[in-house]
Amino acid sequence: MHHSNPIGLFDSGIGGTSIWKEIHALLPNEDTIYLADSKNAPYGLKSKEEIIHLSRKNTEFLLNNNAKIIVVACNTATTNAIKELRSSYDVPFIGIEPAIKPAANKSSTNTIGILATKGTLNSELFNQAVLNYPNTKIIEQVGHGLVQLIEEGQIESEEMTQLLIKYISPMIKKNIDYLVLGCSHYPYLIPQIKKIIPKHIQIIDSGEAVALQTKNVLSENNNLSNAKTSSAIFYTNTNPSVLKKIIGSSYIIIEADF
Numbered sequence: 001m002h003h004s005n006p007i008g009l010f011d012s013g014i015g016g017t018s019i020w021k022e023i024h025a026l027l028p029n030e031d032t033i034y035l036a037d038s039k040n041a042p043y044g045l046k047s048k049e050e051i052i053h054l055s056r057k058n059t060e061f062l063l064n065n066n067a068k069i070i071v072v073a074c075n076t077a078t079t080n081a082i083k084e085l086r087s088s089y090d091v092p093f094i095g096i097e098p099a100i101k102p103a104a105n106k107s108s109t110n111t112i113g114i115l116a117t118k119g120t121l122n123s124e125l126f127n128q129a130v131l132n133y134p135n136t137k138i139i140e141q142v143g144h145g146l147v148q149l150i151e152e153g154q155i156e157s158e159e160m161t162q163l164l165i166k167y168i169s170p171m172i173k174k175n176i177d178y179l180v181l182g183c184s185h186y187p188y189l190i191p192q193i194k195k196i197i198p199k200h201i202q203i204i205d206s207g208e209a210v211a212l213q214t215k216n217v218l219s220e221n222n223n224l225s226n227a228k229t230s231s232a233i234f235y236t237n238t239n240p241s242v243l244k245k246i247i248g249s250s251y252i253i254i255e256a257d258f
Helices: 017-026 048-064 075-088 100-106 124-131 146-151 158-173 186-194 207-220 241-247
Strands: 007-011 032-036 069-072 111-116 137-142 178-182 202-204 232-236 252-255
Touching (some): 032 048, 075 124, 100 124, 100 202, 178 186
Parallel strands (some): 111 137
């Protein structure tokens, strides 16, 4: 595989750009291709079979564009489909899972909150991870409606504020000291969330860890780019205006049917 081939990323929409930003910051010389499957967002409400089907479709799109590694920048797709992807395609896959481990290990109240999609919280992979922390009280909350609002560009809307208060307030009352964001869309809500939670509650997402893992796997395979410059191309199957607002207008955004 050629060093100069791009890193491919896919998500059920624009949320995984939070992961792309971490990867681009850590590996600025790597070309990247990002696929936003916004037409089918959110994945969290779909069946496991549907999620696997969409993840295969996205993977094949990225492989057709010569991706040397694929980052599944979606918690729901990772927890439901990555096992099938790894057994079907001869390319390294990097997944993203809720960061239960650092939260559980650092919590002094032994109580953490997890805000995630239904698809992630119901997945076998997530429930196996929870079993590793029998001494930690893990409060799970499905973020109904959050992804849709983010996809519509309604991050700072009153509706978003009210949903976040509704979901997070019960966790605060149960004495969490860490809030795990279990969806790649949710880091865009951190400014909103910080207005709701007390200062002692820490927010954790998986972006930095995913970027480090991507670098480690490329390094192990001797497949890091030695280019001096890089390009980033974003594909979306819906109106690109919200994607443009989130990543800026200096990048190539292609509206495509996939």
